[in-house]
Amino acid sequence: MHAVTGLNLSVRSGSVYGFLGPNGAGKTTTIRMLLGLIRPDHGSVTIFGLALSDHRKGILGRIGSLVEAPSIYPRLTGRENLQVLTRLAAIRTRRVDHVLRQVGLLDAAHRLAGQYSQGMKQRLGLATALLNEPQILILDEPTNGLDPAGIREVRELLKRLAAESGVTVFLSSHLLSEVEQVATHLGIIHRGRLLFEGTLQELQQTRSGHTVIRTNDPHKALELLQGQGARCCLVEGGALHLETSEPELAATANHALVQAGLRVYSIESRSQGLEELFMQLTVNESD
Numbered sequence: 001m002h003a004v005t006g007l008n009l010s011v012r013s014g015s016v017y018g019f020l021g022p023n024g025a026g027k028t029t030t031i032r033m034l035l036g037l038i039r040p041d042h043g044s045v046t047i048f049g050l051a052l053s054d055h056r057k058g059i060l061g062r063i064g065s066l067v068e069a070p071s072i073y074p075r076l077t078g079r080e081n082l083q084v085l086t087r088l089a090a091i092r093t094r095r096v097d098h099v100l101r102q103v104g105l106l107d108a109a110h111r112l113a114g115q116y117s118q119g120m121k122q123r124l125g126l127a128t129a130l131l132n133e134p135q136i137l138i139l140d141e142p143t144n145g146l147d148p149a150g151i152r153e154v155r156e157l158l159k160r161l162a163a164e165s166g167v168t169v170f171l172s173s174h175l176l177s178e179v180e181q182v183a184t185h186l187g188i189i190h191r192g193r194l195l196f197e198g199t200l201q202e203l204q205q206t207r208s209g210h211t212v213i214r215t216n217d218p219h220k221a222l223e224l225l226q227g228q229g230a231r232c233c234l235v236e237g238g239a240l241h242l243e244t245s246e247p248e249l250a251a252t253a254n255h256a257l258v259q260a261g262l263r264v265y266s267i268e269s270r271s272q273g274l275e276e277l278f279m280q281l282t283v284n285e286s287d
Helices: 027-034 056-060 078-089 095-102 118-130 148-165 176-182 200-205 218-227 247-259 274-286
Strands: 016-020 063-067 136-140 168-172 185-190 193-198 210-215 232-235 239-242 264-270
Touching: 016 027, 016 148, 016 176, 027 063, 027 136, 027 168, 063 118, 078 095, 078 118, 095 118, 095 148, 118 136, 118 148, 148 168, 148 176, 176 274, 185 274, 193 200, 193 274, 200 274, 210 218, 210 247, 218 232, 218 239, 218 247, 239 247, 247 264
Parallel strands: 016 168, 016 185, 063 136, 136 168
Antiparallel strands: 185 193, 210 239, 210 264, 232 239
């Protein structure tokens, strides 16, 4: 059984690409292959149109990465942690203050890294990944172990990096609600194969949404619409859940309810969120 099979991803420059899949889908294996940490049994890894096997140094020099928890020297300051890396990788030292400013740690650069909060440590890890001025930033679960405030810090930082610095962010995470807020594009894999690639809006178009209708008599409304063949049900709070987001069908339902003497308080068309769409896609694939 192969962890990844025939996987081709199209990651646009300047995008935040959410790389998603259930546990065991092949996400971490893919990231390790992209970073040259493991080699594929067959085929090749191509980035920037170049084969990683032939242009390893040049390609990896254009990539920054943070896989799991960052490696930080707790007895060194934030600035000293970065200065050590600039000497090891022959990077210009003036990059240190630049990346500290990028991740919002310039004012805390003189403090020992061991005194940083988890969110600050994660941002320092991102600063190390940005030292070499990467074109692509590859992140595997960058918010693991963070509290809600830390998660928000990292989320806002990634959005800012893509929007202001033009860095392409390749993000693997199991926190779908966070990915939904930050990603411009998605790639969903399952059992090592690509199931979907595109924007959230394009994914929503592959699955119908629903319409929520509130009336003065939800039980009568349900009986009426079901009698006309509509697929609907009552949900918590007494709202009517109509299994369509098509405006024409919602208008037809509204007309039928009004003609029957019911008062319609509201009609709201809703698209499905990423979590619902993800579950439908991966569960159906497992059947």
